[in-house]
Amino acid sequence: MLSTTYRLFVPHHKNNHKPKILHTNSLLTLLGVLIMAQSVISMLSVLQPKILGFATNIDPEKIITLTNNQRLQNDQKSLTTSNKLNQAALAKASDMFANDYWSHTSPGGTEPWYFISQADYQYKHAGENLARDFENSAEVVSAWMASPTHKKNILDSRFENIGVAVVNGTINGKETTLVVQMFGSSSSEQTSILGSAEFVSKAYATQDISNNLNTAISSFTMSKIISLSFIILLLVTLSLDWFFVFRKKLVRISGKSWAHTTFFIAILVVAIIIKHGIVL
Amino acid sequence: MIDYIALLFLVVTYLSLVLLTSFSHQYIKFLTIGFTLLYFIWGLWHHKREKSLHPKIILEYLIIAMLGLWLIISIP
Numbered sequence: 001m002l003s004t005t006y007r008l009f010v011p012h013h014k015n016n017h018k019p020k021i022l023h024t025n026s027l028l029t030l031l032g033v034l035i036m037a038q039s040v041i042s043m044l045s046v047l048q049p050k051i052l053g054f055a056t057n058i059d060p061e062k063i064i065t066l067t068n069n070q071r072l073q074n075d076q077k078s079l080t081t082s083n084k085l086n087q088a089a090l091a092k093a094s095d096m097f098a099n100d101y102w103s104h105t106s107p108g109g110t111e112p113w114y115f116i117s118q119a120d121y122q123y124k125h126a127g128e129n130l131a132r133d134f135e136n137s138a139e140v141v142s143a144w145m146a147s148p149t150h151k152k153n154i155l156d157s158r159f160e161n162i163g164v165a166v167v168n169g170t171i172n173g174k175e176t177t178l179v180v181q182m183f184g185s186s187s188s189e190q191t192s193i194l195g196s197a198e199f200v201s202k203a204y205a206t207q208d209i210s211n212n213l214n215t216a217i218s219s220f221t222m223s224k225i226i227s228l229s230f231i232i233l234l235l236v237t238l239s240l241d242w243f244f245v246f247r248k249k250l251v252r253i254s255g256k257s258w259a260h261t262t263f264f265i266a267i268l269v270v271a272i273i274i275k276h277g278i279v280l
Numbered sequence: 281m282i283d284y285i286a287l288l289f290l291v292v293t294y295l296s297l298v299l300l301t302s303f304s305h306q307y308i309k310f311l312t313i314g315f316t317l318l319y320f321i322w323g324l325w326h327h328k329r330e331k332s333l334h335p336k337i338i339l340e341y342l343i344i345a346m347l348g349l350w351l352i353i354s355i356p
Contacts, residue, residue: 024336027343031350038354220356227351234347259287259326260344263319266291267348270298270312274305274355 009237011244021237022257030230037226045175045219058177060086060164062137067154067162067181070145074155082184084121085163089180091115092128096178097169102280104128116184121161127153127183132176134277135218140179143279150279159183220276231268238264283326290318305355312352320345 011017020026068078092115095106105111112128129150134140144150153159163182170176238257244250245257294315301307323341327333 024339024343027340027347031343031347034347034350034354038350042356223355227355230347231351258284259323262287262291263344263348266294266315267312267351269295270308270352271355273298274308274352276305276356278306 009240011241011248011250017245017250019237019241021233022241022260030234034226034230038223041219041222041226057136058134058140058166058179059137060166063140063164063166063179063181064162066137066141070141070154076155076157077160079159079162079183082121082161082163084119085116085161085182085184086165087163088112088115088119088121089163089165089182090167091118092182093165093167093169093178093180096180097167097171100171102130102132102171102278104130104280112182116182121184122186123184125156125158125183125185127156127159129153129181129183130280131179131181132171132278132280133220134177134179134275135220139275139277140279143275143277144181147279153181153183156183158185160185218276224271224274227271228268231264231271235261235264235268283322283329287319287322287326290315290322309353312349316345316349319348 006012007015008020011019015023021030064079064081071078092112095110095115096102099106099108101107113123113126116123116126129144131140131143134143141154144154161184163184165180166177167180168175168177171178238261241257242261294311297311298308301311320341323345324333324338327337
């Protein structure tokens with residue numbers, strides 16, 4: 001056992017002065033195992049969504065609170081929740097799932113303003129932010145704030161009302177949580193305060209779907225853990241290799257492991273910071 | 281020495297561009313394809329300069345680049 005570990009990680013004469021893990025055939029095996037593991041995750045997330053589906057904790061009320069926090073930090077007035085804009089956002093999300101599209105405009109040419117008008121919201125100004133595949137409310141609002149066009153909507157001084165829908169479904173064959181945020185200003189709008197019966201029931205209706213999936217482990221998290229484990233394994237091996245090659249003053253055709261180590265450090269940084277969601 | 285400076289420049293550029301994308305996985309995946317491809321080319325260039333370009337070395341850099349690429353693009 002000890003000699004196997006030694007052979008796998010430490011360069012010496014029995015492994016041709018290179019850790020067995022860094023041999024071409026071992027690297028190919030690692031690549032194969034990685035591809036297989038990620039394929040199993042993809043299959044499980046489709047076949048057994050309760051075990052390995054997508055898990056989210058996005059709350060419409062929290063999205064509104066975080067949006068208003070951003071506005072207050074930027075000297076803008078808070079937005080008031082509009083039940084009509086909530087309805088418009090919900091109708092837009094449902095339409096995106098029904099017609100399988102990820103865009104502000106539907107394949108049939110329906111624009112966001114159609115849903116706002118259909119909800120009987122007479123708008124002077126209106127705006128829409130979309131997000132998908134995020135795991136929590138804070139990530140959604142952060143991603144919008146990091147995008148100049150979405151940030152402009154969030155901080156637009158012309159807007160007075162807000163409506164948010166969080167809906168789970170499948171777009172382009174991929175299970176996702178869709179967040180639709182509608183902004184508007186209208187002189188005729190009867191606004192409702194947070195906590196009104198209608199808003200609460202709507203918010204809970206969307207949350208119910210999410211809560212069902214909260215028991216699952218996110219396939220994104222699982223894939224990320226697997227990728228990070230592989231990178232750490234390779235970095236540990238490369239570091240040990242570098243250390244022993246340096247100490248024993250070995251001269252090899254493949255040289256020291258400095259370049260591969262630098263490469264995997266960059267990959268490690270990116271694997272840590274990569275985020276799941278997309279905004280539009 | 282110039283090879284290692286080039287590699288460092290490549291890594292810093294890659295990480296800087298990743299930071300500019302607000303960590304969006306869509307863009308990161310495209311950047312990673314470019315980064316791993318350039319790393320493979322860098323490996324060949326480096327070993328050619330060192331006069332140690334051997335088919336085994338080419339294969340090693342190819343697999344390392346593919347592993348790096350797959351480790352990022354397999355994150356859904």
